Amino acid sequence: xxxxxxxxxxxxxxxxxxxxxxxxxxxxxxxxxxxxxxxxxxxxxxxxxxxxxxxxxxxxxxxxxxxxxxxxxxxxxxxxxxxxxxxxxxxxxxxxxxxxxxxxxxxxxxxxxxxxxxxxxxxxxxxxxxxxxxxxxxxxxxxxxxxxxxxxxxxxxxxxxxxxxxxxxxxxxxxxxxxxxxxxxxxxxxxxxxxxxxxxxxxxxxxxxxxxxxxxxxxxxxxxxxxxxxxxxxxxxxxxxxxxxxxxxxxxxxxxxxxxxxxxxxxxxxxxxxxxxxxxxxxxxxxxxxxxxxxxxxxxxxxxxxxxxxxxxxxxxxxxxxxxxxxxxxxxxxxxxxxxxxxxxxxxxxxxxxxxxxxxxxxxxxxxxxxxxxxxxxxxxxxxxxxxxxxxxxxxxxxxxxxxxxxxxxxxxxxxxxxxxxxxxxxxxxxxxxxxxxxxxxxxxxxxxxxxxxxxxxxxxxxxxxxxxxxxxxxxxxxxxxxxxxxxxxxxxxxxxxxxxxxxxxxxxxxxxxxxxxxxxxxxxxxxxxxxxxxxxxxxxxxxxxxxxxxxxxxxxxxxxxxxxxxxxxxxxxxxxxxxxxxxxxxxxxxxxxxxxxxxxxxxxxxxxxxxxxxxxxxxxxxxxxxxxx
Numbered sequence: 001x002x003x004x005x006x007x008x009x010x011x012x013x014x015x016x017x018x019x020x021x022x023x024x025x026x027x028x029x030x031x032x033x034x035x036x037x038x039x040x041x042x043x044x045x046x047x048x049x050x051x052x053x054x055x056x057x058x059x060x061x062x063x064x065x066x067x068x069x070x071x072x073x074x075x076x077x078x079x080x081x082x083x084x085x086x087x088x089x090x091x092x093x094x095x096x097x098x099x100x101x102x103x104x105x106x107x108x109x110x111x112x113x114x115x116x117x118x119x120x121x122x123x124x125x126x127x128x129x130x131x132x133x134x135x136x137x138x139x140x141x142x143x144x145x146x147x148x149x150x151x152x153x154x155x156x157x158x159x160x161x162x163x164x165x166x167x168x169x170x171x172x173x174x175x176x177x178x179x180x181x182x183x184x185x186x187x188x189x190x191x192x193x194x195x196x197x198x199x200x201x202x203x204x205x206x207x208x209x210x211x212x213x214x215x216x217x218x219x220x221x222x223x224x225x226x227x228x229x230x231x232x233x234x235x236x237x238x239x240x241x242x243x244x245x246x247x248x249x250x251x252x253x254x255x256x257x258x259x260x261x262x263x264x265x266x267x268x269x270x271x272x273x274x275x276x277x278x279x280x281x282x283x284x285x286x287x288x289x290x291x292x293x294x295x296x297x298x299x300x301x302x303x304x305x306x307x308x309x310x311x312x313x314x315x316x317x318x319x320x321x322x323x324x325x326x327x328x329x330x331x332x333x334x335x336x337x338x339x340x341x342x343x344x345x346x347x348x349x350x351x352x353x354x355x356x357x358x359x360x361x362x363x364x365x366x367x368x369x370x371x372x373x374x375x376x377x378x379x380x381x382x383x384x385x386x387x388x389x390x391x392x393x394x395x396x397x398x399x400x401x402x403x404x405x406x407x408x409x410x411x412x413x414x415x416x417x418x419x420x421x422x423x424x425x426x427x428x429x430x431x432x433x434x435x436x437x438x439x440x441x442x443x444x445x446x447x448x449x450x451x452x453x454x455x456x457x458x459x460x461x462x463x464x465x466x467x468x469x470x471x472x473x474x475x476x477x478x479x480x481x482x483x484x485x486x487x488x489x490x491x492x493x494x495x496x497x498x499x500x501x502x503x504x505x506x507x508x509x510x511x512x513x514x515x516x517x518x519x520x521x522x523x524x525x526x527x528x529x530x531x532x533x534x535x536x537x538x539x540x541x542x543x544x545x546x547x548x549x550x551x552x553x554x555x556x557x558x559x560x561x562x563x564x565x566x567x568x569x570x571x572x573x574x575x576x577x578x579x580x581x582x583x584x585x586x587x588x589x590x591x592x593x594x595x596x597x598x599x600x601x602x603x604x605x606x607x608x609x610x611x612x613x614x615x616x617x618x619x620x621x622x623x624x625x626x627x628x629x630x
Contacts, residue, residue, distance in 0.1 A: 003108040020075035047093030065090035102540035122163030136242035137181040138201035140446035143423035153571035173242040268369035278339035300325035307401030346380035421497035454481040487513030491575035523612040538606035
């Protein structure tokens, strides 16, 4: 069991409330769970924990909530961590006994260390998180960075809260974009002169210009169907291009600390006959049909009037149906994704084989689907989180609805589309086809972003009087740059669109990752000076009602914050908490001497240790490595 001091106090308060309500109003009927739902954290001047239960009781007791709150407050038996009880504006407010509560908190952090904040929320339930699924014919641009960082943070948070997480990357090596890159490889050049993903991306832009010429688009579409035949020359060439591109993209991923357990190739979904099996099941259930005439003649479709029952957003759509397989036999994205999710949830037999691609810098291997290899188990999940841009909302709704039509409500509800907002750049949108990620002087690629932010960080780090070892400048600058970038992308709600600004990303002040790193390093320096290692119970008798207890309360809510972030799949919840935690520590540090704290020194050192550990745990959830020195 993982400790949660705040949850302990909340449960104690709920129990006392239930007993007090029973004493004050015998006719009242309310469960402890209902009482727990009314408990919140008020402003510090009002108390440490509060309940609005009187408002809920007023509906059944037909009495004024102020009267109810006043009576219940009188019947609460103080003791344990509940020190003072008061009523204000119909709220029941409690002050927690700071010394007992502080002792609980400091001991919990010291005992659990990197495990502080963990929970068993997921209870070992298997979840697959799919990200960033960048087409294997271009470099990551800043929009892909957002996807990859969201996927990493969400995977970290869910693992932290007890889920069995599979980090998966879906490689679309059969789509139209790959047919276009194949044409470029065959007709423009097959001799890369730079990092392959960058080179392919630039060539892709040129191919789209060439498509305006007569006959080119027809040639590209003709090769699309051939690519699905795993034995064709086209299929083998495309796979080779894609594998080389993925290797180049992986260099970028590793530089950002983005890792996976497995990569599933779209061509292997076709080769393993998963698509055929999935379509057979859908046809047998009457979900799909193949009209012999009309607008959709010889294409396999899903009638939107059927799926609109489960997704109101699809009602009234201009199109009558969603094409699953085109009339020329080429399967669409939705068809392959449907088959992929049939595999994810174990509805069709797992006929994938895997080979180890490489050992990643974090020490974990990454396995990719392949024609030959060993069988492994990455599927049979209970939940699938797909981190895909908001532009794919329509396709994701069709996908979920198809499972509703299958009669598998639990699977439909287990498919979560984490739609993230579009990332624009100052001056316009990012378009791979149009090449707007290619700038004059700088490209809007993930590689360029990290390179430039690291250079700016190096300028700052190299001027620091606190860092004596110049050989550390490069590694510290890299860590600071990654913290700046990751926090900039993750502090916003995922669904919010954002305009990427070089100037804002290069800023190391204010609500930023470097600020959180700095407060961590500041705490580390204090502990280092004292050679402090807290391993036992701290004397909390010198913790009072000042900034020290405010910091105690902030640290204590971290397990709740971690659960909330994991449940809602929102890294921004962690980022927001980190800023508040850093601010609370700064106020404590500036107003309450630590090393010169006299009799309070040991308690304040223990509190500094607890802050450092908690901030470190929070940083790692966002994929940011803490720094002992800055």
